[in-house]
Amino acid sequence: MSATTETERNGFRFGDIKKMFGGGQSTGRQFGILGSLIVIIVLFQFLTGGLTLSSENLINVVNQYSYILILAIGMVMVIIMGHIDLSVGSVAAFTGIIVAKAMSEWHVPWWAGILLGLGVGVVVGAWQGFWVAYVGVPAFIVTLAGMLFFRGANQFIGDSSTIPVPKEFQKIGAGYLGELPIPVNFNVPTMLLAVAGVLWVVGFELWLRYSQRKTGSDRAPLWVSVVKVVLLSVIVLVAGWQFATGRVGTSFPISGIILLALVILYTFATRNTVFGRHIYAVGGNRQAARLSGVKDRWTDFFVMMNMSVLAAVAGMIYVARATASGPQDGNGWELDAIASVFIGGAAVSGGIGTVLGSIIGGLVMAFLNNGLALLGAGADVVAMIKGLVLLIAVGVDVWNKRQGRPSIIGFLTRRFGRTPEPFQTTASGNASGK
Secondary structure, X not given: OOHHHHHHHOOOOHHHHHHHHHOOOOOHHHHHHHHHHHHHHHHHHHHOOOOOOOHHHHHHHHXXXXXXXXXXXXXXXXXXXXXXXXXXXXXXXXXXXXXXXXXXXXXXXXXXXXXXXXXXXXXXXXXXXXXXXXXXXXXXXXXXHHHHHHHHHHHHHHOOOOEEOXXXXXXXXXXXXOOOOOOOOOOHHHHHHHHHHHHHHHHHHHHHHHHHHHHOOOOOOHHHHHHHHHHHHHHHHHHHHHHHOOOOOXXXXXXXXXXXXXXXXXXXXXXXXXXXXXXHHHHHOHHHHHHOOOOHHHHHHHHHHHHHHHHHHHHHHHHHHHOEEOOOOOOOHHHHHHHHHHHOXXXXXOOOOOHHHHHHHHHHHHHHHHHHXXXXXXXXHHHHHHHHHHHHHHHHHHHHHHOOOOXXXXXXXXHHHOOOOOEEEOOOOOEEEO
């Protein structure tokens, strides 16, 4: 009789609760980041008299912070590689001014403007990636130069003025899922999206248990999976209902759809593709990766280029929501994106980090900003608290690892991102696949 079968037949054990979200490897301390997000939401829900989880505020949070979360998706890959990108805010602003000018003054169709913006992101990313990957200039210096250059280019091209964008383009940043001709008091497409999310949760859990059974690995008892699926499904449905029952004319934002699509795409790419494994391999041990045949320069180049493309997407979403491009767009975005990644579990030394962890870190920053704003806190107080949160989040994790205690980073890596460990160095110094 297998150990898995025995585990499932022994009934309730307190230790099984750990398997609900940690696969049997988690502890209470390892829920630090998720716990922090929950505490922040509950605290501000109480302090604001229920405003934090209101339909209007949730929609506002998605609209206001979707572009920062998009930047965090690309930034985590850059940081896993051991680099940093300080230019993302300036690249976003540079893309925004070009796209706005093209549509406003050159009469380029809105869809062609989006393609133009993506092209600008590719060109800028290739430029910076070339200096990092093939010339060997540290990414910190390259992107610092990019931050200065593209900020100046934004103001030069736009003549430090505001340039409006057409209403069709505004929908990607300020639009919502449309209504269906059904006489109900909620937005049907939003609830269909929530139902699709529930089906994904159920399907993923079934696939996970099937995979564990097929490989003979340890499985949590069936009741653990049932409770987990029920809890996640309730959260998804309640959130969907909140988005679907906001004020008339609103629902789940289009920018949120774009964000969800990118999260799914990049989570799959980093976890389940060869290129994703190469990112972790190079970030964890560049020399071992080279000996294993990984083209680390190409990996550097693509990751830097990808970051600029996502910065272009974020810039266009922001400009669409603001209805115009201005000279101050993108200021400080790089700091919020970097903070989101480190709060979400990335290691300063590289090699560790996940897309979902960074999204959670970004949501911590988003609800912190939003909650303080609802309470009327000034920008000075918000900046100080954000700085302390970043310092404490990273400091506590580093201290835990030095003490040999459970690491929040390790939990997020194992559970959410399942950081691959495809390369190890043998005693003879040769790299081998794991």
